Amino acid sequence: MKHALSFLPKAGPTGxxxxxxxxxxxxxxxxxxxxxxRPEKPNVLFILVxxxxxxxxxxGHPLVKSPNIDRLAARGTRFDRAYCQFPLCSPSxxxxxxxxxxxxxxxxxxxxxxxxxxxxxxxxxQLFKNxxxxxxxxxxxxxxxxxxxxxxxxxxDPQSWDQVVNPRGRDKDEEARITNHTPKRGLxxxxxFMEADGADAEQTDGLVVDxxxxxxxxxxxxPFFIAAGLYRPHCPYVATRRYFDLYPLEKIHMPPVTKExxxxxxxxxxxxxxxxxxxxxxxxxxxxxxxAYYATITFVDAQVGRLLxxxxxxxxxxxxxxxxxxxxxxxxxEHGLWMKQSLFEQAARIPMIIAAPWQAxxxxxxxRTVESxxxxxxxxxxxxxxxxxxxxxxxxxxxxxxxxxxxxxxxxTQVWRRRFPGYSVRTERWRYTEWDQGQQGVELYDxxxxxxxxxxxxxxxxxxxxxxxxxxxxxxNWANPYxxxxx
Numbered sequence: 001m002k003h004a005l006s007f008l009p010k011a012g013p014t015g016x017x018x019x020x021x022x023x024x025x026x027x028x029x030x031x032x033x034x035x036x037x038r039p040e041k042p043n044v045l046f047i048l049v050x051x052x053x054x055x056x057x058x059x060g061h062p063l064v065k066s067p068n069i070d071r072l073a074a075r076g077t078r079f080d081r082a083y084c085q086f087p088l089c090s091p092s093x094x095x096x097x098x099x100x101x102x103x104x105x106x107x108x109x110x111x112x113x114x115x116x117x118x119x120x121x122x123x124x125x126q127l128f129k130n131x132x133x134x135x136x137x138x139x140x141x142x143x144x145x146x147x148x149x150x151x152x153x154x155x156x157d158p159q160s161w162d163q164v165v166n167p168r169g170r171d172k173d174e175e176a177r178i179t180n181h182t183p184k185r186g187l188x189x190x191x192x193f194m195e196a197d198g199a200d201a202e203q204t205d206g207l208v209v210d211x212x213x214x215x216x217x218x219x220x221x222x223p224f225f226i227a228a229g230l231y232r233p234h235c236p237y238v239a240t241r242r243y244f245d246l247y248p249l250e251k252i253h254m255p256p257v258t259k260e261x262x263x264x265x266x267x268x269x270x271x272x273x274x275x276x277x278x279x280x281x282x283x284x285x286x287x288x289x290x291x292a293y294y295a296t297i298t299f300v301d302a303q304v305g306r307l308l309x310x311x312x313x314x315x316x317x318x319x320x321x322x323x324x325x326x327x328x329x330x331x332x333x334e335h336g337l338w339m340k341q342s343l344f345e346q347a348a349r350i351p352m353i354i355a356a357p358w359q360a361x362x363x364x365x366x367x368r369t370v371e372s373x374x375x376x377x378x379x380x381x382x383x384x385x386x387x388x389x390x391x392x393x394x395x396x397x398x399x400x401x402x403x404x405x406x407x408x409x410x411x412x413t414q415v416w417r418r419r420f421p422g423y424s425v426r427t428e429r430w431r432y433t434e435w436d437q438g439q440q441g442v443e444l445y446d447x448x449x450x451x452x453x454x455x456x457x458x459x460x461x462x463x464x465x466x467x468x469x470x471x472x473x474x475x476x477n478w479a480n481p482y483x484x485x486x487x
Contacts, residue, residue: 038356038382040384043321044226045216045226045311047072047322047323047325048327049233049300051330053297053346067301067305068301071305072308072353075317076355077359077362079366080365080367081367081411083371084328086413088415089110090107090142097123098121100114102414104392115157134226138164138208138215139165139204139205147171147187148188150167151172154166165208167210167211169202169203169204170203170204171203175236178238179194190236191289193292195241195244196238196240196241203239205232217310230300235293237292237296239299240299244292247291252288255332265443268422269342269422269441270336270342272339272341278333279338286338319357321354322354322355325351325372325375348411352370368403369411374394374395375393381395412477417440420435421436422434425470427470430446431443431444431453432473
């Protein structure tokens with residue numbers, strides 16, 4: 001993980017670069033540092049980001065700068081193999097917030113609401129609300145059309161919250177200025193960007209942080225569960241100009257797309273990006289969009305830093321659980337793909353950090369395979385609450401205290417291809433994927449030797465036993481809590 005460097009959100013471009021390159025290490029707690037006692041009703045500050053690539057943020061990317069996400073990770077545990085249940089906004093968020101798999105919530109698109117089918121379900125924030133915590137949502141927590149419904153409540157769940165705030169910033173008002181390299185696609189699924197004028201605070205995410213800080217100050221003397229939902233780095237890739245200055249275009253490169261790479265990939269695995277590759281843009285246009293995506297990540301990182309600073313200023317850090325989470329990963333050209341809705345590692349794996357001030361070890365990475373579903377039971381246990389007994393996840397509390405603790409639970413991710421599903425299971429070594437119960441294709445990747453998933457081993461007879469074991473695992477556990485598969 002990169003060092004956590006001081007970040008100067010009010011500096012101009014030159015000062016910003018200098019601060020990132022020359023800043024001092026801040027807030028890094030060594031592994032095994034003394035933990036504080038757990039308060040009776042700890043606070044929760046849940047920071048959600050939209051469409052963040054799993055290799056960026058605090059994961060040691062050689063180019064992308066994220067000093068404040070690094071600071072957050074230094075306070076807790078960075079889950080290096082965390083996976084979403086469905087690489088699309090609403091299904092993923094609905095699954096995480098209810099603790100149930102998409103096959104149970106029945107949320108597979110951006111329109112269906114889980115309460116249509118599960119009217120009495122108790123969501124994670126609702127559990128806290130029911131037990132005396134003040135709960136609030138600022139920005140995108142449940143699904144919003146991004147950027148279409150910015151400033152509205154989107155597909156929210158009123159039963160989860162005491163208060164909601166729906167900021168709308170300058171980025172929304174100036175959409176006509178956005179450069180869109182895919183004009184036939186709406187802004188919410190486009191390769192589009194804008195180097196914005198003005199200050200961070202004028203952007204929607206800047207306003208999300210302003211409103212979150214206001215609620216932190218107002219409710220500092222009572223237990224709270226506050227969810228701050230940031231809209232970036234989701235497209236259109238909009239950030240103030242100084243963040244673009246950090247990423248010269250000549251340093252941005254696209255991964256190669258070769259016939260050899262694509263030859264053994266089943267057709268459904270590539271259907272998330274049409275036309276292929278990169279939605280039909282040129283390599284130059286793809287590089288410009290990728291540069292803008294990097295800029296939005298550092299912009300988001302600056303907003304995270306403002307929240308951490310305010311927690312410290314208010315004296316809340318020792319009694320506040322921090323969660324940092326993205327609803328899914330993101331392709332940036334791998335296999336010719338862009339964005340989400342694939343079952344490759346880039347779309348399924350997510351940035352996820354949990355920091356409890358009293359956990360035994362801090363500033364460590366955990367290599368166990370975990371899921372978004374595990375957040376609900378984890379926060380319930382950390383807060384001393386009893387969650388519903390039908391949750392599909394498992395509390396991560398043992399891994400917060402010892403990231404190498406025994407853990408046998410794999411991670412499951414799924415998508416839909418109009419008439420049939422794709423199901424994927426990830427263990428610490430393998431990814432196995434089947435389309436339409438194998439009728440439309442099967443994939444097996446060995447992450448010990450092929451972390452970029454270029455070599456599909458599913459039809460290699462040497463791996464027939466591995467395929468059979470992982471197939472049984474998928475079909476035994478899909479919509480259920482994890483059950484070990486007997487050999």
